[in-house]
Amino acid sequence: MQWGYLADAAQRRHEENAARKGRGLKIDKDHALARHIEHKIKTEKWSPAAVIGELCQRGWSYDVRICVKTLYNYIDQQLFLELTNDDLLYKKNRDKQTENSRRGAAWNNRxxxxxxxxxxPVNRREEFGHWEIDLVVGRKGTKPVILTLVERQTRKSLYVLIKNKSQKExxxxxxxxxxxxxxxxxHVFxxxxxxxxxxxxDGEGMKRAAKCGEVYYAHPYSSWERGSNENGNRMMRRFLPKGTDFSKLKPKELQRIEDWVNNYPRKIFGYKSANxxxxxxI
Known part of the structure; x- marks a missing residue:
């Protein structure tokens, strides 16, 4: 795809917005930065915050500097020919569950x-080596699923494609x-x-298989108690949306997605990655 930032339509939008604001727009002076932003968000599926954070963390190499809020404003104003709000994966003000919304279901796993x-210290993420585990299901009627593990302190993710949702697998x-x-x-687990x-x-079996000290179980209907897993799964779903047939998923493609998630700049780490x-x- 040829990035069309210099196209007439985009230029007209710049001029119209600049006229409304009464001054020139920063992004209009650095087309290389605009192309970089378009590529990162549309092709590599980064968020605006990740794009700006990574530029700051690695060393800003463009003439013009903008902040995250300004970038969101530029997208809202349709200043990019190839980039709109439809390309943003998450809503900025996503509803969150809180402890007060917990359902009162009892833990009953013996x-x-x-x-x-x-x-x-584990709850506060002060100690390394504590993981959250989950299964991500594919298209209805198919058996293969993806086992996901996320380390709570570093957010490192590990993915394994397995045959079905069984304790043995x-x-x-x-x-x-x-x-x-x-x-x-x-030390890792x-x-x-x-x-x-x-x-x-099979908690005892999991402890033996992972050579870990303990397996803890969240309360039923309390997915927020495994928030790292939930967030990691959402990142994976950028590439494997609900309804994907995992029987057609190649191990190399799953590894590519895992690498993308682990190399993604994280705001919580000053835009360093989980890796x-x-x-x-280690």
Whole structure:
């Protein structure tokens, strides 16, 4: 695709907006920056905040500097020919659940510990090596699913394509991860937090497979208790939307998505990536 920032239509929008504001627009003076922004958001599926944050973190190499708020304003004003609000993956003011909205369902898994027993340093993400686990399902009627693990402190993600939603497949996937993880596996995996899905109810088996100290279980209907998992799964869904047939997914493509998620600039880390943070802990 040829980026059309210099096209007549875009230029007319610049002039119209500049006239309304009574002054020139910064982005109009740096077409290379505009093309960079369009490419990162449309092709690489970055958010506006990630684009600006990464430029600041790695060293700004363009003549014009703008902030995140200004970039959102430029997109709202349709100053880019190839970029609109439809290209933004998330709404800026997404509704969030809070602890006050929890459903009062009891934890009833006997083969593990409740999340209520998880130590406070783990809850506060002060200690490395504590993971959240989940399964992402594909098209209705198909069996393959993706097992996802997210390390709570660094947000490092690991993805494994498995045959079905069974305890056997989950345990085999955890064993396979030992060949991928760098460093002392017992240091990397200290605990796992899961939901109460039947595929995760073999807590003792999961501890043996992952060589971790404990498996904790969230309260039913409380997905926010595994917020790192939920956020990581949303990032994955940029490439594998609901309804995707995972039986056609190649391991190399899943690895590419995992690499994208782990290299994505995170605002919470000053726009360093999960890989940057994870490497510092190994």
């Amino acid at each position: 083969d593990g510990k409740s999340i209520d027993e998880r130590p406070e 989950v345990l085999q996937a955890l064993r396979r991860l030992q060949r991928r993880v760098k460093g002392d596996f017992t 200290k605990s796992i937090t899961a939901d109460n899905g039947s595929e995760f109810l 940057d943070m994870y490497a510092a802990m």
